[in-house]
Amino acid sequence: MASFEVSGLSKSFATGPAVLHDLSFRFDGAGAVGCLGPNGAGKTTLLKLLVGLLHPSQGHAYLNGIDPMADRKRALWDVGALIETPEPYPTMNVHGALDLVGRARGLASDDVDREIDRCHELLDLPPLGHRIGWLSKGQRQRVSLGAALMGDPAVLLLDEPTSGLDPAERVVVRHLLNGLKRDHLVLMSSHQLVEVTEVCDHLIFLHRGKVLLNDRVDRVAGRIRSRQVDVEFTGSVSPEAMAGLRTVATEVVAVSPRRWRISFDGSDEARVQLLRLCQALGPVVQFTSTTLVLEEAYLELIPPAAGDA
């Protein structure tokens, strides 16, 4: 069964602080796992450790149950990886770059050609005779993504797979990943929160090398306390009357004369107090916490100062 796993994984470099601290998780079967975090959180380092481009300082990484440090060839046999923005030899052409990967993964020459055609169609690759050195960053990224897919490996490790792509290309890749996750195990890092919500079933939030959250996407928002409520009255309420909520609310915004959106500190005490104040203004037909979008959850989890660390 397709799987990836890290166990007590830590990484530090000779100069500088530790990049990853004691990470442990395991995923198997099929699906998509998103790895989120601000710059420097350790997302790319995690992927590099998984494929053996870096040596763990402590702990182990396993791909399909095999430690790439112990047996790189077997560990990577059924894995397609896209790390950073790879650059095959600039003197190679697109066909040569994909052909190399197909043959290295044990495809017969007929299958190599069929796989190249499939990737070419899926990712709208540049003409196969074009040299890699002639391609734009986005085109190279698509070629590298195609290389990761050659031979249909069961596990895909993708580091910001839509980096450098234009909006239309990103949509194509998202469609692709949504299809792939049905029968592949995908781990993707991304800064694109929309992308993660659209593609991934599970999230790992990394911050300063630690896992802040490891949960299903649909449960993440629910775990974060909302800082907003929508309140709806049976009739119109004046702005002057609503101003009375300022003792508790940080912001009161009119959605319509009957509906208001109230921001507050998110505490239960403040929420109860706001409900009482609203009921004092008139009959309340609806008082609901707004659903947190992932971006809010992300900002909720990560201290503001760390956002650009």
Added chain:
Amino acid sequence: MAEVRTDAPRTTEAATVTRHRVSDFEQWRIATTLQLGHYLRTNRFYGLLGFVTLVSSLTLAFQVAAGIPAIQIEQLYRSSEYLSNNLAYTGLWIILAAAFFGGDALGVDFSTSAGYYMLVLPIRRSVLLAGRYTAATLVTFAIVGVNYALDLAGGVYFFGGSTIPWGLLLESLGIAALFALAALSVAFCVSAFVRSPSAGVLVTVLALYVGFTILQAVLELAGIEPWFSFPYAGTAMASVMDTDFVHQQTIPLGAQQYYTIWVANVSEGIAIMAAYLAVFLPLSIFLYQRQESTG
């Protein structure tokens, strides 16, 4: 009315593809072909090949202009002497080729993003290294071959084909091959820890040629045989055909001052080259396997 979708995702499913286990030998062949193709599309290969061809051709042209009697009588009275003399610079060509093709052969994986493409494939790094080493050896042989071919052409022109000492020439070629393997092992070792491709090339030339040449000159002034020097070992390529071979020659410089020069004999040269190969090739494999993609 049926809904018409224009953004329907294309199928992601691979056609039924069969993947068979690929042996290390097959992957070595793939890596060799890849690297060889790369070298044959680079300017540095054609630049060095052209340069060696030009210098060797000019040498031959000047000799032809001087005339057969001048070459036969004045300095090189036998074909073996002629060949030996002309091969004196083969060591330099080999060191340059080793630096050009080996000095950045491994560092390129860690200084550029090429490693993110190659090192995530299910290929052992030792196999990748072996493929690149083989390809670098082949292009180095191509350059050395031009040098030998033009030298041989001169030998045939001046002395006739029947006088060529084929056995010694083959022996010299064999030593040149060992010298190339040893030079490339040093270059690969440099490349395994010097990440910048240009620095790898430069360090290899400085270490293998400039550094040793200076050191050798200083030691010879002090009367010490440079038995560890890499260029010194390379002189065996020429000395194997030198029928008047002298291992040690003392030249008077003035009153009670002497300068001693040494030329490696065949067995000594081979031993030095083999020692370099035995130390630096395993070391380069070890370093390459330990190297991390931190960029």
